[in-house]
Amino acid sequence: MVWRMSDTFDIHLQELRRGTVVLACLQLLRAPGYGYGLLEDLARHGFVTDANTLYPLLRRLEKQGFLTSEWNTDEARPRKFYRSSAAGEQLADTLTSEWRALTGAIASLTADAPTNEES
Amino acid sequence: MNTELTERYLRAAIAGLPAATQDDVRTELTALIMDATEARIDQGEEPPAAERAVLTELGDPAILAAEYADRPLHLIGPRYFLVWRRLLKLLLWIVPAVAVVGVAISQALVDAPLGTLIGSPSAWASAPPSTWPSG
Incomplete structure (x- = not known):
């Protein structure tokens, strides 16, 4: 396997994005949502994720108590709908404030960053 | 369906x-x-x-x-990997050393050349009782 510069970039990009999908799910699921629809909503908002990452993630978040689930039997095909629990909404708020703090911190870095002329 | x-x-x-x-x-x-x-x-x-x-x-x-x-897709994770590797290196020389000592002991007991001892299963079966050290 040839190691290209873009591969290392991809890894770091993936690391940066990893936590944001959890926050995005918790926010989007303040209203009840269905896995497949959620995948499209996330993509529309710019959160890149695969089905095989998202579906187990939703289960894990439910197991941790941040989501509740309900079977929708309106149609012949039962579908599992998820929704953020109270704890989930609290976590979403906490993660969002942390995100804002980090955004400010990074902005301050680029503001103070030494330019080439100063070195 | x-x-x-x-x-x-x-x-x-x-x-x-x-x-x-x-x-x-x-x-x-x-x-x-x-x-x-x-x-x-x-x-x-x-x-x-x-x-x-x-x-x-x-x-x-x-x-x-x-x-x-929630099953991890690896056997030995980062936490224990170094411990496992050190143990493996240790065993890689302890086990052969013990094996050599064991064979040497049995060789001394049976008083046969090392090669024949390892090589022929019949050496174990046919070792004459008189070669066992007495006393």
């Missing part, structure tokens, strides 16, 4: 999960696969090709099963 391909996929994806969870995951995944397949059919794909594309996109069902079961 699920096709055979989807059935096989589902069975692989729920493998290893506790029984109650299996039914739950199976029902959930069935709906997700069906909906994704129908969306592709609506966009003009042939049903078998659409189904195949959806399942390929979902990926290796064994990996999915591991994710659902």
